[in-house]
Amino acid sequence: MSLIKEKAVDTLKIEIDAVTKLIDRIDDEFEDAVNGILECKARLIVTGIGKSGHVGQKVAATLASTGTPSFFMHPAEAFHGDLGMVTANDIVLAISNSGETNEVVNILPIIRRIGAKIIALCGRRDSTLGKNADWFIDAGVDREACPLGLAPTASTTAALAMGDALAMALLSARNFTAQDFAVFHPGGSLGRKLLLTVENVMHSGDENPVIGVEKTAKEALFVMTAKGVGATSVVSSDGTFIGLVTDGDIRRCLAQGSEFLNEPVDNFMTKNPITITKDKLAASALSIMEKHKPRPITVLPVVDDKKHPIGIVHLTDLLRQGVV
Structure with missing residues (x-):
């Protein structure tokens, strides 16, 4: 040496x-x-x-x-x-x-x-x-x-x-607590990570993609394309959240033939997927996405206390806000 x-x-x-x-x-x-x-x-x-x-x-x-x-x-x-x-x-x-x-x-x-x-x-x-x-x-x-x-x-x-x-x-x-710490560190990525809630980053209102369970795969594809989130929440006739359709679901089904586009979303949607509420920390949403099994997910529906879909969070939204 x-x-x-x-x-x-x-x-x-x-x-x-x-x-x-x-x-x-x-x-x-x-x-x-x-x-x-x-x-x-x-x-x-x-x-x-x-x-x-x-x-x-x-x-x-x-x-x-x-x-x-x-x-x-x-x-x-x-x-x-x-x-x-x-x-x-x-x-x-x-x-x-x-x-x-x-x-x-x-x-x-x-x-x-x-x-x-x-x-x-x-x-x-x-x-x-x-x-x-x-x-x-x-x-x-x-x-x-x-x-x-x-x-x-x-x-x-x-x-x-x-x-x-x-x-x-x-x-x-x-x-x-971490919330106490955030009060003294409101600036920079640390503050964003600790202070941002799901409500701050979710797509809501007109930007929130939602379709009825009776709609077809083609209609779901149109909604996802228009909203640019890569997924859409599915609701029952009374507006209750019951499922999620992603662009990945569409691609996998299209591999079996284009006639699939006329099928109702109820035939292939993910039923009762993981959701989150708007008051949770954005960091919690990221953690759920990363730790989801068998593989990470990129979108997370946001529901209220009546199980109505009020928004959706995409992984890229979290990364853009510095929640890493």
């Missing part, structure tokens, strides 16, 4: 070892810290400087997007006025591997004076930060991956992983 590969592999092994050892640090005090945050009436304010500050910004963003009101406060700016962001009802999550970082340590007395509580995400319980915290979360590492022992590597990886552990523990304790 070349020197380059060797150093890269060594780095990963050291950081994997650092994160693995965190498992034994998830103790009663970690749980107490989580409960303290759950009982907090205000915000969880994350602070740290240098590489720990970068980790802190990511941790704060993860917390905020998963149900825990949070923001990042730069400790140097805090010392010059930004401590006005902190209230007595807040909790401050201070990140420092050594627990002696000047900018972080210097704001501890003011945080105490304000009345906010402190969680130390730190490598040393006997440090200034560790001693002055209400809760101590141990993110210490045996060594850095840096061969010089100088650049924060394993320690920042461990802090980031422990921050994620904290955020996910809080998410679970709050019973935070």
Whole structure:
């Protein structure tokens, strides 16, 4: 193995070892810290400087997007006025591997004076930060991956992983759902996937292909061609959904002769196929299509509570909306 590969592999092994050892640090005090945050009436304010500050910004963003009101406060700016962001009802999550970082340590007395509580995400319980915290979360590492022992590597990886552990523990304790997550992520494909309902993507009204059960294959073909969906719902005389005809059904039957076009759709339609309601997530419709046995399907009829067909969803509609 070349020197380059060797150093890269060594780095990963050291950081994997650092994160693995965190498992034994998830103790009663970690749980107490989580409960303290759950009982907090205000915000969880994350602070740290240098590489720990970068980790802190990511941790704060993860917390905020998963149900825990949070923001990042730069400790140097805090010392010059930004401590006005902190209230007595807040909790401050201070990140420092050594627990002696000047900018972080210097704001501890003011945080105490304000009345906010402190969680130390730190490598040393006997440090200034560790001693002055209400809760101590141990993110210490045996060594850095840096061969010089100088650049924060394993320690920042461990802090980031422990921050994620904290955020996910809080998410679970709050019973935070995918719908809750969507509220904070309305933009982009993620928001579309989580927020779009079947009603948002289905063909409805004049665009919804529907024919009576007495109609012929030829008439079904005309309806499918006019609506451009590749399928049509079939209803009984009282308008109840009873079947589905697809262009695939038509092609397979045409292979046996053109006289088939005069047959009623009742002779070859799929009876009582899978349906969905308009209030379901579009992602659920995609899942049904993909997992259908013995093979995936490309169209899904939408029915109301009286089993009347009110729309139809095509796979291409879901893909076009970014629901993947």
